[in-house]
Amino acid sequence: MDPEGIDMSAQPILAAKGLTKRYGKVVALDRCDFELYPGEILAVIGDNGAGKSTLIKCLSGAVTPDEGEMTLDGQTVAFASPTEAREHGIETVYQTLAVSPALSIVDNIFMGREKRRPGWRGSVLRQLDKPAMRAFAREKLSELGLMTIQNIDQPVETLSGGQRQGVAVARAAAFGSKVIILDEPTAALGVKESRRVLDLIQDVRARGIPIILISHNMPHVFEVADRIHVHRLGRRLSVIDPKAHSMSDAVALMTGAKEIEEA
Amino acid sequence: MSSDPTDHEASVRARRTEAVAAFEGRRGAIDRLQHALHVTPALVPLIVLTVAILGFTWFLGTRFLEQLPLIMQQVQIVGVLAAAQSLIILTAGIDLSVGAIAVFSSVMIGQLSFRYGVPPTVSIALGLAIGGAIGAVSGWLVSRVKLPPFIATLGMWQIVLATNYLFSRNETIRSREIREEAPMFQWLGVKPNEQLVNWIEASRGIEWERRRPNETDSAVLDFLWATNITYGVLLMVALVAVLAYALRATAWGRHVYAVGDDPEAAELAGVNVRRTLMSVYILAGVICALAGWIMIGRFGSVSPSASTGVLGNIQSITAVVIGGISLFGGRGSIWGVFFGALIVGVFELGLRMAGADAQWTYLLIGMLIIGAVAVDQWIRKVST
Amino acid sequence: MKTYLTSSAIALIATTGMALADGHAAPEGTSACLITKTDTNPFFVKMREGASAKAEELGIEFNAYAGQVDGDNEAQIQAIETCIANGVSGILLTASDTSAIVDSVQEARDAGILVIALDTPLNPIDAADMTFATDNFLAGQLIGQYAATAMGEAAADAKIAMLDLAISQPTVGVLRDQGFLDGFGIDTGDETRWGDEDDARIICNEVTAGNEEGGRTAMENCLAVDPDINVVYTINEPAAAGAYEALTAVGRENDVMIVSVDGGCPGVQNVADGVIAATSQQYPLLMASKGIEAIAQFAKDGSLPEATEGKDFFDTGVALVAAEPVDGVESISVEEGQELCWG
Numbered sequence: 001m002d003p004e005g006i007d008m009s010a011q012p013i014l015a016a017k018g019l020t021k022r023y024g025k026v027v028a029l030d031r032c033d034f035e036l037y038p039g040e041i042l043a044v045i046g047d048n049g050a051g052k053s054t055l056i057k058c059l060s061g062a063v064t065p066d067e068g069e070m071t072l073d074g075q076t077v078a079f080a081s082p083t084e085a086r087e088h089g090i091e092t093v094y095q096t097l098a099v100s101p102a103l104s105i106v107d108n109i110f111m112g113r114e115k116r117r118p119g120w121r122g123s124v125l126r127q128l129d130k131p132a133m134r135a136f137a138r139e140k141l142s143e144l145g146l147m148t149i150q151n152i153d154q155p156v157e158t159l160s161g162g163q164r165q166g167v168a169v170a171r172a173a174a175f176g177s178k179v180i181i182l183d184e185p186t187a188a189l190g191v192k193e194s195r196r197v198l199d200l201i202q203d204v205r206a207r208g209i210p211i212i213l214i215s216h217n218m219p220h221v222f223e224v225a226d227r228i229h230v231h232r233l234g235r236r237l238s239v240i241d242p243k244a245h246s247m248s249d250a251v252a253l254m255t256g257a258k259e260i261e262e263a
Numbered sequence: 264m265s266s267d268p269t270d271h272e273a274s275v276r277a278r279r280t281e282a283v284a285a286f287e288g289r290r291g292a293i294d295r296l297q298h299a300l301h302v303t304p305a306l307v308p309l310i311v312l313t314v315a316i317l318g319f320t321w322f323l324g325t326r327f328l329e330q331l332p333l334i335m336q337q338v339q340i341v342g343v344l345a346a347a348q349s350l351i352i353l354t355a356g357i358d359l360s361v362g363a364i365a366v367f368s369s370v371m372i373g374q375l376s377f378r379y380g381v382p383p384t385v386s387i388a389l390g391l392a393i394g395g396a397i398g399a400v401s402g403w404l405v406s407r408v409k410l411p412p413f414i415a416t417l418g419m420w421q422i423v424l425a426t427n428y429l430f431s432r433n434e435t436i437r438s439r440e441i442r443e444e445a446p447m448f449q450w451l452g453v454k455p456n457e458q459l460v461n462w463i464e465a466s467r468g469i470e471w472e473r474r475r476p477n478e479t480d481s482a483v484l485d486f487l488w489a490t491n492i493t494y495g496v497l498l499m500v501a502l503v504a505v506l507a508y509a510l511r512a513t514a515w516g517r518h519v520y521a522v523g524d525d526p527e528a529a530e531l532a533g534v535n536v537r538r539t540l541m542s543v544y545i546l547a548g549v550i551c552a553l554a555g556w557i558m559i560g561r562f563g564s565v566s567p568s569a570s571t572g573v574l575g576n577i578q579s580i581t582a583v584v585i586g587g588i589s590l591f592g593g594r595g596s597i598w599g600v601f602f603g604a605l606i607v608g609v610f611e612l613g614l615r616m617a618g619a620d621a622q623w624t625y626l627l628i629g630m631l632i633i634g635a636v637a638v639d640q641w642i643r644k645v646s647t
Numbered sequence: 648m649k650t651y652l653t654s655s656a657i658a659l660i661a662t663t664g665m666a667l668a669d670g671h672a673a674p675e676g677t678s679a680c681l682i683t684k685t686d687t688n689p690f691f692v693k694m695r696e697g698a699s700a701k702a703e704e705l706g707i708e709f710n711a712y713a714g715q716v717d718g719d720n721e722a723q724i725q726a727i728e729t730c731i732a733n734g735v736s737g738i739l740l741t742a743s744d745t746s747a748i749v750d751s752v753q754e755a756r757d758a759g760i761l762v763i764a765l766d767t768p769l770n771p772i773d774a775a776d777m778t779f780a781t782d783n784f785l786a787g788q789l790i791g792q793y794a795a796t797a798m799g800e801a802a803a804d805a806k807i808a809m810l811d812l813a814i815s816q817p818t819v820g821v822l823r824d825q826g827f828l829d830g831f832g833i834d835t836g837d838e839t840r841w842g843d844e845d846d847a848r849i850i851c852n853e854v855t856a857g858n859e860e861g862g863r864t865a866m867e868n869c870l871a872v873d874p875d876i877n878v879v880y881t882i883n884e885p886a887a888a889g890a891y892e893a894l895t896a897v898g899r900e901n902d903v904m905i906v907s908v909d910g911g912c913p914g915v916q917n918v919a920d921g922v923i924a925a926t927s928q929q930y931p932l933l934m935a936s937k938g939i940e941a942i943a944q945f946a947k948d949g950s951l952p953e954a955t956e957g958k959d960f961f962d963t964g965v966a967l968v969a970a971e972p973v974d975g976v977e978s979i980s981v982e983e984g985q986e987l988c989w990g
Contacts, residue, residue, distance in 0.1 A: 083533050098531035100524040102593045107517050112533025114514035126513040155301070171532075330871050336896075337864055433689045433990070435859075435913050438888060439920045452896070562859040563892040566885060568687055569860045573716060615868045621814055621854065 011074055013038050013210055014059065014090070014179050019068035021054050028054040029065065030234035036179060041201065041211045043221040043242075046231030047254050053183075055231065056214055060092040060181055061085030072178065083112070091176030095184040097168040101157035106130070106137045108156055109171045140174040141166070144203050162193030166200060173204045180204060181212045186220055198224055218247040230254055301642050304587045305599035307635070311585075312602045312609065319613035330612055332491035335499075338582075338608035340365070340561065342499045342601060343554040344575050345582035346506055347547035349600045352583050353510070354523040354543050355592025356405060356412030360397070361551045362575015363423040366567060368394045368555030370427055373436045373565030376445050383445040391552045397423060398548020399541065406540035424572050431567035438563030451495035452560030460488045495557040502550065503601045510597060519543060523592030581628060582607060585635045589643070606631065673736075673943035678708035680730035680738045681935065682723055684767075686713035688857075689911060689990030690931050691741065694765065697932035698739060701939040707946075709939075710735075718815075720744040727751045730760070737761035737942030739935065745770040745818060761945040763952070765934045767819055768960060777941065777952045778960035779934045783822035783908070784829075786927035787880075789967040789976065790906035791830020793925045794878055796973040797904065801877075802831070808869040809852045810862060810881045810890055811841055820882055823908050827880045850876055855886040862889020870897060881907045884914025884926060891922045910968060911990040918970050919981040925969035928979075931989055933963045 012035040021029040028051045036042050046052040057063035059070070061079030070077050072088055079085040082092065099108045110133050116122035117129040134152050141152070146166045156164055165185055172180045182201065186194040194217075201224055205211055215221050221228060222242045230237045230253045237253060252258035300306055319327045344361045351358040372390035375381040381389070397419065404415035441448050463484060510516035518539045521529035530536045554575075559565055571578075586603025588595030607628055614624050681698045683691035695711045702709035710733070712726035720743050730738050731754065738760055742748045745767060752762050752774050764775040772778055795802045809827075812820030824841040828834075828849075836843045842852045851869040855861030862881060869876055870893065879894075881887040887907040894900045907914060910928025917923045941952040955962040967976065968984035979987075 082531060086533060092531075094531055096528065096531075098525075098528040100521040100528055100532075100593065102524045103517065103520055107521075108532070111517065111521055111529065114517065116514070126509075126515070128512055128514060128517070130512070158301075326871075333867055333871060337867060428687045433687060433692050435689075435885065435888075437913050437916060437920075438892060439917070439922065452892075454896075558860070561892070562863055562889055563895070564859050564885075564888055566859050568689075568858050568885070570856050570858055571860060612868060612871060615851075615853070616871055 010038060012036055012071075014070070014072055014212075016055075016059070016070045017068060019055065019058055019065045019070070021051075021058065021063060021065050027234055029058065029068075031068070032231075032235045034059070034229065034236060036210050036212060039205065039208060039210055040226040041205050041213055041224050043213045043215060043225035043228045044231060045215065045218075045221060045228060045250060045254055050231045050254075051234040052214060052231040054234075056092075056181060056183060056212070059085075059179075059212070060090060062092075086175070089176060089178035090181065091172035091179070092181040093165075093168045093172045093183065093185060095187060097164055099156050099164060099168055102155055104153045104155055105141075105159075105167055106133050106152050108167060109133075109137045109140070109174060111171075113175065136174070137170075140170050143207070144170050144173060144200055146170060146200075160193065161189050162196050165189065165193075165197050169197070169200055169204065173207070173209065176209060178209070179212065180209055181214070183214045184216065185213070186215065186217055194220065218250060221250075222247055232256060297642060297644075300638070303596075304594060304642070305596040305602060307638055308586050308599045308602035308606060311631070312606050315606060315609045315613070319609065319617070323613065323616055327613060327616060329489070330616070332496075334605065334608040334612055335496045336491075336493055336561065337612065338604045339493070339495045339499045339557055340554050340571060341575070341578045341582055341607070342604040343502060343550060343557060344571075344579040345586070345600050345604050346499075346502055346597060347550035347554070348576075348579040348583050349586070349588055349595070349597050350506070350519065350543050350547050350550075351412065352523075352580075352588050352590060353519050353592060353595065354540060355526075356523075356540075356543075357416065357580070357590070358401065358412065358544075358547060359416040359576045360401065360420040360423055361547070361554075361579050362571040362573065363420050363427065364394050364397050364548055364551035365554040365558060365575055366569050366572035367397070367423050367427040367430075368552035369558045369565055369569075370431045370555075370567050372448060372556060372559065373441070374431060376448075377436050377440070383447040386445075387447065387556060390555060391549050394552025394555065395545045395549040398544040398546070398551070401548070402541040402544025405544065406537040420576065427567050427572065433567060435567075436565040441559070441563065441565070448556070448559045448565075449563060450560060451498060451557045452493055452563070454491065454493050455497070456487050456490045456492055460484050493560065495560045498553070498557065500601075502553070503597055507597045515539070515542065520593050523594075525593070578607075581632060585628075585631050587635060587639060589639050590636075594639075594643075603635075673705045673707050673946050675706075676708075677706070677943060677946040678710070678733065678735045679939055679942045680726070680733075680735050681709070681711045681765075681938075682726045682730075682738060682740045683711070683713045684717045684719070684723075684741050684743045685715070686711070688717075690766075690909070693989040694741070694931040694935040697935035698939050701936040705939065705943045707736075707939060707943060714743050717813075718743050720747045723748055724751045727755055731755050731758050735760060736946040737763065737938075739763050739765050739938040739942075740775070741766045742769055749774045761942055761951070763938045763941060765938055766931065767817075770818070772959050777954065779938050779941075779952075779963055780960050781929035781934075781965050782958070782962050783819050784826040786908045786929060786965045787823040787826020787828075788830035789826075789927045789965065789978075790880070790908065790925055791827040791832075792976045793830075793967060793969060793973060793978070794827075794880075794904055794906050795831045796976055797924065797971075798878070805831075805848050805878045806873055806876045807831070807849050807878045807880065808866065808876045808890075809841065809849060810855045810865045810869075810879060810886050811852055812857055812882045813854050816840060823882060824880065827906070831878075855882060855889065857883050858885045859889035859892070862886035863893045864889075866890035866893035867896075870894075877903050879903060879905045881905060881923075883907060883909045884911055884917060884923065887914070887923050887926075888917060891917075910966075910984060910988055912985065912988040913990070915968055915981060915984040915988045918968050918984065921970065924971075925967055925978065926984075928966045928968050928984055928987060930963050930965075930987065937961070937963065 014036040016034040019029050019032045044052050058065045061082045061084050115129045115133055117127045121127040137152055185197050225242050228240045228242055347361055348358055368390045371393050372386045375386040375389055376383050401415050401419050404410045405412050518534045521534055522536050522539045526536050582604035583600050585606055586600035610627055611624050679702055699709055714722040723743055738755055755762050762775045764778040766780050768778045769775050811824055821841055825835045825838050833846045850873045853865035853868050855865045879890050881890055884907045887905050894903050904924045907923050907926040914926055918926055944950055954960055967978040969978040970981050972978045
């Protein structure tokens with residue numbers, strides 16, 4: 001999909017207005033606005049302490065904002081927990097990945113939303129429908145071109161860092177019907193593996209799911225993002241087009257070395 | 264997407280030839296072994312158990328093999344406690360109060376009927392409920408108050424044990440009284456095989472005066488009689504089987520592993536960590552109380568000063584460690600723990616029958632513990 | 648001698664009863680400590696009750712201390728230090744570690760405190776001012792003689808299981824074990840150790856920790872060695888009850904004789920029920936109350952208690968309780984035993 005083809009006049013899929021979050025006297029979010037449009041990769045950048053992780057936590061349900069309003073598909077929403085956000089179709093891939101290393105790929109993909117067998121085996125014996133779960137997991141990994149992982153039952157800890165990231169992204173893509181949030185997906189990876197993950201991100205977007213990408217890595221951001229949300233001092237400073245700006249512009253904006261020239 | 268997965272996978276693989284670090288085989292024999300142990304953690308204790316049984320049989324003759332049912336009876340209490348301990352250790356916790364809960368529950372079951380006149384079935388139900396309630400307190404301390412499990416259960420151990428002595432007034436309820444007034448308490452010590460033989464004989468019109476017929480006229484009946492299994496042993500095996508199923512094949516079981524592996528990851532993935540911990544501690548408490556009921560079956564009497572109250576925790580942790588469950592949580596299988604408990608039983612009886620000083624048993628068990636943990640560390644290297 | 652001891656036990660109890668009437672109240676400010684191995688074993692619980700009741704009666708301030716588990720020497724040393732600090736008149740002590748406690752006991756004595764060892768003699772025995780105890784060797788001897796006499800000629804081919812206390816061979820366990828063998832007519836070899844005998848009639852030596860749990864497992868282990876065991880010596884009655892369960896499980900409860908030591912009420916009841924053939928009864932209440940009296944006396948005029956004639960300790964007596972008496976071995980009936988039992 002062509003980035004230029006994003007329909008900015010359409011309704012944002014996820015939007016926030018005037019989000020405020022205070023921790024005691026510290027104002028982490030100060031009347032922050034946010035929009036994510038269908039089919040785009042939106043990068044969120046900002047210096048450490050700029051409040052971007054608080055913003056992400058509000059969007060993913062990990063933190064409840066003190067003030068402000070969020071809308072999903074035009075409907076006002078409020079999330080009390082990550083589980084609620086997930087139920088609304090917002091999936092988050094945390095920097096720590098939130099995978100259980102000793103458990104298998106299938107177990108991890110279905111963690112917290114296991115499928116039970118139909119009939120009495122599911123209702124009385126609470127038996128998991130492992131064949132169905134395996135088939136589903138295999139399908140999702142294949143869709144993202146991750147089937148170089150041969151054994152769907154192998155423990156996640158036997159996978160490389162990139163493959164683990166792949167599993168976490170596949171989990172998000174499998175269930176994230178509306179939005180996927182990726183927190184520093186390439187931070188812990190080598191060059192080759194980062195490459196793979198960036199491909200993966202574009203694969204996911206190609207399937208029509210918009211992505212929020214939080215990253216410190218400017219080359220990665222500029223490679224995949226359609227728009228860049230620059231966060232500074234608890235609020236959105238501006239949204240820039242990576243085609244029209246250089247990386248040093250972005251860094252300058254982020255650190256306050258440069259003021260905005262376009263509203 | 265393609266409806267034929269193999270076809271699709273083939274195409275995907277072709278597309279992604281530059282795949283990163285696929286799990287390609289650098290598989291020597293050692294690697295394969297390491298992998299097998301990693302996937303099937305009960306394998307090591309099973310091998311050790313088999314070797315130990317074969318070794319003692321070779322040394323002592325078949326008279327050792329004949330004692331295997333006895334070993335099952337001797338390990339049934341520790342085996343059941345170890346099952347409870349496994350659940351806790353899988354969540355990266357530890358429960359020092361298992362033995363105390365078992366003894367206290369047995370005392371409660373006994374005294375409710377003998378001091379307060381509660382009907383035996385109700386006493387047993389209440390005894391199990393009390394075990395669950397004690398577990399709930401530990402679970403609450405661990406999951407809500409966020410105390411380290413070691414500290415929470417260290418405290419509970421002392422509290423339960425002291426309550427046990429205070430409540431029982433150090434009184435023992437004798438076997439004879441229980442047999443006469445509440446035989447149900449001892450039911451787990453009854454042998455179904457003997458009941459069956461007696462029933463068959465009776466239906467053929469034969470009444471034995473003694474409880475042990477020297478010779479029936481059927482080799483099958485003689486063999487049945489000699490199997491020497493109690494309901495308590497059957498209960499232990501059934502309990503392990505049910506827990507193994509629940510841990511492997513239900514969402515709850517997967518959550519237990521996930522919580523033990525990395526609680527934060529589990530929480531973020533949508534597991535209710537608190538509820539999982541609570542359920543594990545409560546269930547472990549009920550299982551410990553079950554061990555208390557088994558104690559009455561095995562010892563006949565109800566005594567507040569049973570060694571299990573003080574030693575049950577260490578004995579169960581020993582079985583769990585030898586059984587290959589990682590003390591760091593999230594790894595291991597409950598069948599391994601069952602084998603671990605049997606290994607200890609086999610060594611204890613085998614060495615006694617061989618006439619060795621009892622201290623050799625402890626020495627060997629010490630070596631097994633260290634060996635088991637070393638193997639655990641080695642297996643975990645798979646991930647690095 | 649047996650006759651003497653049996654009657655002496657009863658006599659002593661009578662004396663204690665009379666002592667109450669005399670009421671030799673202790674001087675103002677007299678205080679006493681009781682330090683037991685644990686406070687969970689009914690034997691020590693009874694001992695504490697006896698001491699506490701007697702102390703109250705004589706107007707003595709009384710404190711009880713105990714280790715957490717049997718063998719907890721540190722807790723006992725701490726307790727002695729506490730008692731010294733409180734300036735008590737006397738300490739009653741059942742030592743967990745009879746050798747290791749000696750230095751602390753000496754400190755207490757140097758501070759002018761009367762130290763009486765109860766039940767368990769210190770090593771050496773004269774480390775305490777006096778020992779009030781059961782003659783455990785005699786207790787063992789009585790049940791040994793009973794078993795041998797009851798078996799008659801079959802005693803020559805007996806198969807004996809010895810269910811002892813602990814691997815560390817505490818004195819009490821050794822004395823009872825060796826006494827039993829002596830009474831049964833078996834050469835004991837080194838009298839300070841069990842397990843060194845070479846008589847073929849001894850099938851096994853197993854340890855029980857003195858409770859039902861240990862008794863059952865130990866008996867099973869012995870039966871695994873030889874299923875035809877027909878005499879079982881047990882260190883105490885809970886262990887005997889456990890052994891009985893193991894025998895019941897293999898259908899042999901009626902043709903094996905179990906003998907034991909202690910004389911606790913459940914144990915005596917088990918004699919009545921035929922679980923235990925005979926048990927040697929000891930008198931912890933008496934030990935404790937006699938001990939408190941000795942402290943009162945010491946506080947009054949500084950006089951030390953004296954040992955029983957011919958022994959290096961004050962013998963509080965032992966009596967054989969048997970449901971079916973045998974010729975030549977003095978015993979008291981179950982009913983008498985139940986009147987005198989503790990716990």
